[in-house]
Amino acid sequence: MRVRNSPASDLERTWDRVLERVAERVSMEDLHQLIRPLRPTAVTPAQFQLxxxxxxxxxxxxxxxxxAIHASVAAVLGPRQVVIQLPLRSQGELFPDTGRRRAERRARPLHGTLNPKYTFANFVVGASNQFAHAASKAVASxxxxxxxPxxxxxxxxxxxxxxxxxxxxxxxxRNELARVAxxxxxxxxxxxxxxxxxxxxGEFKERFRRVDVLIxxxxxxxxxxxxTQEEFFHTFNALYDQRRLIVLTSDKVPKDIHGLEERLRNRFEWGLIADIQPPDVETRVAIIEKKAEMEGIPLPNEVALFLGSELASNVRELEGSLTRLGAHASLARRPITVEFAREVLQTVLKPRVPSxxxxxxxxxVCTHFSLRPIDLRSKRRSRNVVVPRQLAMYLCxxxxxxxxxxIGELFGRxxxxxxxxxxxxxxxxxxxxAFQATLERLERSLREH
Structure with missing residues (x-):
């Protein structure tokens, strides 16, 4: 008697075929640690559900x-939307969602969606972004x-x-009836x-020119x-004349946007221009610790210090690397240590330089600044000692x-x-x-010897 395959076994075999395609696009470690634990739940003419x-x-x-998963599903089954969800019983696991539900109950923007996690309370302020943060708080109030603008x-x-x-x-x-686009x-x-x-x-113009805030x-x-510039020029004028708030972002200042009409460039410069620079080490560590706290990732302080100093300055990459580390730790049921972080994130860590x-x-440093080694380890706080000491720590x-x-142990700090x-x-x-030139000379001489 012939036994027919169950729908569940057919679905598992389909998933195995998809995984074979995924293996061509990601590392074997990521395939086994992160993607294989996904469980297929349904396949329809329009969707592949995981x-x-x-x-x-x-x-x-x-x-x-x-x-990578979307492309692999398309290769096996043809074009389909990939939908990944949580088990119903796990909706509150690891990521508390009460804050998100509260945010969703607030008035929604007229156009687009504001990320509920992107609030002032969740923004880490440092020297690299404090001016932009202060300006944003001012216009919001x-x-x-x-x-x-x-x-x-x-x-x-x-x-x-x-x-x-x-x-x-x-x-x-502050105003649930505000029309925010x-x-x-x-x-x-x-x-x-x-x-x-x-x-x-006519509908387009009415939709954008009646808002209270355009972001x-x-x-x-x-x-x-x-x-597009022609239409935005008139939209900008209409909103500005009504004293409606206009907020703009860019990867460069207005004068450096080539191909932008002069009349728009001038209007972009009417208000306040604020820049955001890559965060320094202290801010990177604070960002990582804040993200870990928000997402319920148990992150020891020494691991936060390691990630803040070894990862790139891009905030999005910092947060993405932390999420990846937390996911690996939760699946492997391992505590997060510096060695575990180095193992999981080896492809994104800064390359090691010769020691x-x-x-x-x-x-x-002592030769250049005419000091003695004991001076750098001393408690003296005069500028002629503090600056070389800080430079030596930076070079370490x-x-x-x-x-x-x-490094703190080496200097007694x-x-x-x-x-x-x-x-x-x-x-x-x-x-x-001049200080930068001094650093480059010292670093060059140390690498050569």
């Missing part, structure tokens, strides 16, 4: 691996008053979207094209789009790949002093060309 074991894994998959610029993943979303949240908290320049442009095609430009992300993509000895660094971090606590010294030296390098 279940993630917990929220950390769900967030990590959506952030890094969804395109008095929309359309001072600093209109607010133009925030900075590199990818540094927190621009977080800040402008926080502005929208705070305005809606939040969208990317691409969405604005596509909406314009659709309205032109359907001969509904437009990535305005550098207006460059070269003459029709230079502590004594060689101290000798080079850069050339020895030593941890903050270990605690790790917080070393973090401060590193941050101060990084700022001094940016502000003082």
């Amino acid at each position: 279940e993630a074991p917990n929220r950390l894994v769900l967030h990590c998959i959506n952030d890094r691996y969804l395109p 008095q929309p359309g008053g001072h600093y209109n 607010l133009f925030i610029y900075g590199g990818v993943g540094l927190g621009k979207t977080h800040l402008v979303s926080a502005i929208g949240h705070q305005i809606l908290e 939040y969208l990317s320049t691409e969405v604005f442009m596509n909406d314009l094209i659709s309205s032109l095609r359907r001969d509904r430009m 437009l992300d990535d305005v550098q993509f207006l460059a070269g789009r003459e029709r 230079v000895s502590f004594d060689a660094i101290v000798d080079a 971090r850069r050339l020895m790949s030593a941890s903050f606590p270990h 605690d790790h917080s002093t070393v973090i401060h010294a590193t941050a101060v030296t990084e700022r001094r390098i940016k502000e003082d060309a």
Whole structure:
């Protein structure tokens, strides 16, 4: 008698075929540790449905691996939407969602969606972003008053979207009836094209010119789009004349956006321009600890210090790496240690440089500044000793790949002093060309010997 295959076994075999395709696009470690634990639950003509074991894994998959899974499903089954969900009983696991439910009950923006996690309360303020943060708080407290428009610029993943979303949240908290439009320049442009095609430009103009707040992300993509610039120019004027708040973000200042009409460039400069720089070590550590607290990841302080010093300055990459680390730890049921972090994140950690000895660094710094090694380890706080000491600590971090606590032991200080010294030296390098030249000479001589 022939036994027919059950739907469940057919689904598992389909998932195995998808995994074979996924294996061509991701590392074997990520395949087995993060993707294989997903469980297929259903397949329809439109969807391929999967279940993630917990929220950390769900967030990590959506952030890094969804395109690979989507392409693999398409190769096996044809085009389908990939939907990944949590088991119903696990909705509260690892990521408390009471804050999200409260945020969803608030008034929603007219256009687009404000990320419920992107609030001022969740934004970590440091030297690299404190001016942009203060400006955002100011415009949120008095929309359309001072600093209109607010133009925030900075590199990818540094927190621009977080800040402008926080502005929208705070305005809606104070006035649930406020008409807030939040969208990317691409969405604005596509909406314009659709309205032109359907001969509904009247509706388009009415929709955007009656808002109380317009938040437009990535305005550098207006460059070269003459029709879109024309329409946005009139939208800007209408809102500005009504004292409605306009908030813009870009990866560069208005004058550096090539292909942007002069009349728009001038208007972008009417209000306040604030920049966001890559965060220093102290801010990176604070961001990692805040993210771990929000997502319920048990992260020891020494691991936060390690991640803050070894990972890139891009905030989005910092948070993504932490989520990946937490997902691996939850699936492997292992505590998060420095060695475990090094193992999981080896592909994104800074490459190790040839080690230079502590004594060689101290000798080079002392020779240059006419000091004795004992001076750097002393308690003296005069500037002629403090600056060389901070520089030596910075070089130990850069050339020895030593941890903050270990450097602190070598100099007879605690790790917080070393973090401060590193941050101060990084700022001094940016502000003082002569100091930067001194550092480069010292580093070059140490690497050559």
